[in-house]
Amino acid sequence: MHLIYIDDSGDEELSIFSALTIRADRWNSCLEKIKNFRRNIQTSDGIFIHAEFHAWKFVSGRGKIADNVVSKGRRCQIFKQTLQMVAMLPGARLFNAVFPTKASGHAYEALLEGINRTLQTWDSHAILICDEGKDAIYTRLVRRMQTLKNGAIDRILEDPFFKQSDQSYFIQLSDFCAYALLRREHPIESKTRYGLDQAFNLLEPISEGIIRPDS
Structure with a gap:
């Protein structure tokens, strides 16, 4: 059984989804490693343990993440250190999809199809946990895919669950x-x-590849 956490990023040209996949039996140990990392950067940089890490704001120097000033350069270092930590989470895997912005729905669909194929090879099932914001759209899409005759996502259980990212x-x-x-x-x-521009390479140890329109 796996828990799959999905969020997206993008600009006027690209829609990008990443799905961090955690084995249910390793979830507690992964959470503890994340908490330890947050404690460490609280000690080194004063960053609040419960401060929300929103990527573009974080690296752009926006948002109050500490009582002291954390420079943009230091934030970018921490950003990369965070990715290194993710790549070391026990049993974690990462799925990604890159599509044109106008095809963001197709990106989400292709991502789930790719995840489902891998879950079949793992002989596992999963539930999806997504950032709030497009709840109705993604729920309808998942339900439609679950009812297709060919069982497009037969390994993904229930509707997606939605949580506030903070x-x-x-x-x-x-x-x-x-x-x-x-x-x-x-x-x-x-x-x-x-x-x-090179930070994503730090995630190669856990990457299941990048799904694109021509994949």
Whole structure:
């Protein structure tokens, strides 16, 4: 059994989804590693343990994440350290989809189909936990895919569950992964100067690949 945390990132051209997949029997140990990481950066940088990590705000120097100032350069370092931590979560895997912005619905559908195929090879099932915002759209899409004759997503159980991102470390990490992929696909100078165009490479140890329209 797996828990799959999905969030997205994008711009005027690209829609990107990342799905952080956690084995149910390793969930507690993954959460403890995340908490330890947050404690460590609280000690080193004063960052609040429960501060929400929203990727583009985080690396852009926005939002109050500590009583002290955490520079943009340091935030980008922490961003990359966070990805390194994600890549070391026990049993974690990462699925990704990159589509044109106008085809974001197709991106979500292709992501779920890819996840379902892998779950079949793992002989496992999963539930989806997504960031709030498009609840009705994604629920309808999942239900439609579950009722197709060919069982397009027969390994995904129930409707997606939706949580506020500030209430889930795992959704925040999925957001970091999606944003890292966005910056690799569409580098911008203001972030490339801090190496964010290469940050997604830190996730290669857990990556199940990138789904694209021509995949």
